[in-house]
Amino acid sequence: MTTLLDLAPEKPATRPSLFGLDREGLRARLAEDLGLEPKPAKMRASQVWQWVYGHGARSFDDMTNIAKDMRSRLKETYSLARPEITERQVSSDGTRKYLIRFAPGIEAEAVYIPGVGRAGALCVSSQVGCTLNCTFCHTGTQALVRNLTAEEIVAQVLVCKDDIEEWPSSRDDRKLSNIVFMGMGEPLYNLDHVARAIDIISDNEGISISRRRITVSTSGVVSEMQVLGERTDAMLAISLHATNDELRNELVPINKKWPLKELLDACRAYPGTSNSKRITFEYVMLDGVNDSDAEAKELVRLLRGIPAKINLIPFNPWPGSPYACSSWERIEEFADIVNAAGYASPIRTPRGRDISAACGQLKSESIKQRASDRRKSASNPAA
Structure with missing residues (x-):
């Protein structure tokens, strides 16, 4: 709907x-x-x-x-005005996607996913657009407009809590338990504002979401990873997706600046990493690209010695994408190899695909057809 x-x-x-x-x-x-x-x-x-x-x-x-x-x-x-929600979509699985306008031409998407974590997770954006150009990601096809401020990041949480009617924050039946910086943009290219937003979100007299339930995902900005851990004590997720530099250079071009060895060395040094505070490695499953048994075994070898969980993400299609999703059978066989090596490797169930709210599908409406234009077209087919 x-x-x-x-x-x-x-x-x-x-x-x-x-x-x-x-x-x-x-x-x-x-x-x-x-x-x-x-x-x-x-x-x-x-x-x-x-x-x-x-x-x-x-x-x-x-x-x-x-x-x-x-x-x-x-x-x-002072003002307590929320930013404008220009579009709100609800998936058949209950996922909610918000298109939020912070200023003229400054829009970003946030996604609430019920039943994730302890109760539900909000995927927030840290930038409008992105500079990384990861080839499997729809957001990467939108040029960077600007960083979001701490105010604009926190406002995404307030907008969601308004919509799911989760006030006061101290209530026992909370619906929002986790925050993931996995929306639009590269959080570590906006670290000052991301860190301040985390301080606000985690404060126990306010929104009160534990830092252990706040995860920051990076495509591999190695120079800022140590600083992220020291400043925020947040959980770390790595957008990995390949087991060799040649393929990762293609899928995640930032790898050309910080190749796999440097990235994994930074993971081993990430503050607080332990068996109880594992790093999550995200691995999108692309048919015939990165989903072979050999790559599953190499993934295990690469992560040896790092307390890790591996999220296997079925590829979520978007218009013009050059990739296809691996078959479910192939994903399960890949997961079996990783599990046998002692790593948790849950297969992430796609959520919100029908409203383009799934992982890798977010893209600001500022460069899509406007909602008002669609309504005008629907009411006047001749136009």
Whole structure:
């Protein structure tokens, strides 16, 4: 089911948003803008934080433990407006995809997948477009527009929690338990904003998603992997997809800069890696390209000594793609070899394929036919 929201573009907010500030940043902002002394500023920041991220407050009027005159000052000074959802699609399997407009021409997609992790996972974007040009990935066919800010990354989580009605964050029957940075873009090319967003998302007085349930996927930006681990303590996923440099240079061109040996050495050195904190290696199954028994055995050899889990991902087709998905029988035979070597190798069930929300299918609507154009065409076939 697809819901197309025909919303008139909102006027740019004249008041700054409070999303995307860490606790110290929020305290400093309130102190500077409202002239608060350090102790009152810290207290107000804590109250606002809990209302925004713990209760999903959409208005300062909802913040009932703050005096009315202070609420008025906050309302006059700041905005709690969410970004515009220009399209919301719901798959037959319950997956939800949001096309979110942060500014004119600045759109990205986020995907909520129920039943993943402890309860459900949100796949967030860190960039609009991508620079990596991985040949099996639809997102890679869209040129990079810009990095998303910490505010815009966190807003994707708020939009999802609004839609699945998961406020307050402290409720026992949570539907969102995991965050994965596996949407549009390469997170490690936007590490400052990704790290700040993780600090906000994991804060236990707000959204409160454990860092052990936040996974950052990289195609292999080796220079930033150590920094990611030290700054965020997040789980690491590697978009691997090949067992030799020649093929990986084709599938994941960043391999030309950081080849497999350098990438796997960085994995072995990733902070905190252990049998209880394994690195996930993502391996898309491409028919006749990377799915032979020999490649399964080589994959096992390459990962020897790295606490690892291997996610086998059936290729998700998109228009114009040069690849086909391996047969289910071939994927299972590949998985058997990896499992026999002692590695967990779950086969990821494709989710949201019917709304192009599956792994590798995300692409901003800013370069697709507009939803409004589609509706006009449907109502006026002659056009």
